[in-house]
Amino acid sequence: MRVAIFDFDGTLYPQETYKLMMNYLKKHPIHSTKYQPFYRALMKPYLAYKMKIYPENKMKAKSMQLYLDALKGLHQQEIETYFEDMSKEMRNELNQSVVDRLQKHLIEGDHVLLVSGAFTPMLNEVTRDLAIHNVIGTEIPMSNGILDTNKAIYHIQGERKNEMIEKALQGLDIDWKNSSAYGDSISDITVLELVGNPVAVRPESRLRAVAEKRKWEILW
Template identity: 25%
Template sequence: MKKPLYRLALFDLDHTLLPLDSDHGWGEFTMQIGWCDRAEFGRRNDAFFQDYLAGRLDIHDYVRFATEAVVQRGPQAAAAAHQRFMDEIIRPAIRPEAIELVRRHQQAGDVVVITSATNEFVTRPIAQAFGVDELIATELARGPDGWLTGEVAGQPNMREGKVARLAAWLAARGWDWSDVEATFYSDSMNDLPLLEKVQHPVATNPDERLRALAQERGWPVLDLFKEK
């Protein structure tokens, strides 16, 4: 067996590096700025979030719903709104403990990757705020005009899709699984396929089901945002 050449530090984003769900939070923010009907959008946004927690989310339906206002408003308005979202919601929520964990891996020479089911429009600026260049997220289709259509492009980066998308990311660099030693931090049972694939799974701020499974399997449990 050949020795792995590269160390990967893989991070889920929502409730792992962030103490919130950025996808759900973006939806809440669009209600605050008047882009959608508060009652109807709020009801559906909450329902989709519960579907995600239960592991039954239809991500194609959700992406159409979540990006509808962005698609309609266009790139300039969307970029301006996302900047406000970063300033008002995301940056105040970024904890020093999360930044420190990412920096520790970077300083150790690990290749740091954020891998998130949330779409690239929402997550790209968040990854940049963490100082992480490598992002694997659910990609969005674009029309002939170059703007978003509301559809998913390719395989969603969710559940088994996270394993497939990471394999494609490795292949694009001329690597395969045998070339890397990977640590993956995640809070959710939705990420079980990738947690089981890597050498070093870390249940991070885990939900009840993942906490129980981690304890059963002897995986490390990291409560990154535990109040001191």
């Protein structure tokens, strides 16, 4: 079996979803009052990262945790509605060249996975019409039907993507040499290295340098 693995932010979706999430909270008709406390809390890890005293992966995970902290107390249906409403217009903003590749892989019988650090309800809503076999994202912890901010999220990034891919494909005989993966960031490198056909999608400078050196396909 061949697989085709897609990143989301900057790949299937051409922008960074965290900025969209921030803007959505800021302008939300009900939850906008939570934006300023959230933003103040976010500045500490973000500035530490910019000063190079806080690792990027920890900053990203902390940022996602702080976003959920701002929504503390919401019930599961409220959370699902929140992310569904946020994601509606995103379906019309996908990178069409990457969508075309994804659909081609489906037609050719490949097993398609979407693996991202974005929250799973967002990924499910944006990609609901794409027939992806496995959508893997950062799960939102719930307890008794209510958002549980006492539980730390397990942010899917870096080698955690490989861990989740391995888990999703457990027991399947994968033809890695003829499989494909798509990503835009150096943080996707461990996934791209899994397959015989890695594709750098509008890559940032660090990934572009690797892709050019190794003669990987670059999709602009």
